[in-house]
Amino acid sequence: MHCEIRVEGTMSDMLTRAFPELEHVTISGQTVLFGPLIDEAQLYGLLDRCLSLGLRVVEMRRLPEPG
Template sequence: MHYEIRVEGAMSETLTQAFPELEHVTMSGQTVLFGPVIDEAQLYGLLNRCLSLGLRVVEMRRRPE
């Protein structure tokens, strides 16, 4: 499965390094993290990491493969 997580604002290089398993792009005032997610546990781990870093998740969705 591939997922996309949109967070508010442009993430610094330091913050994007906290997500080595995902690629990222900044557009329209948001940072989009995207890539493969193995299972629900990994997905919840990614969301918890966003929360612990103080990132505001705007949207999360599964991407077509």
């Protein structure tokens, strides 16, 4: 499964390194983390990581599978 997690604000380089399994871009004052995930357990782990780092998740969505 592929997902996108939108976080409020621009994440520092240090914070983005906490998500090595995901790519990231900054769009309109939000950081968008995106990439493939193995399963829902990995997704919940990513969301928990966001919470523990004090990040405010604005939106999470599943993306269509490539190709």
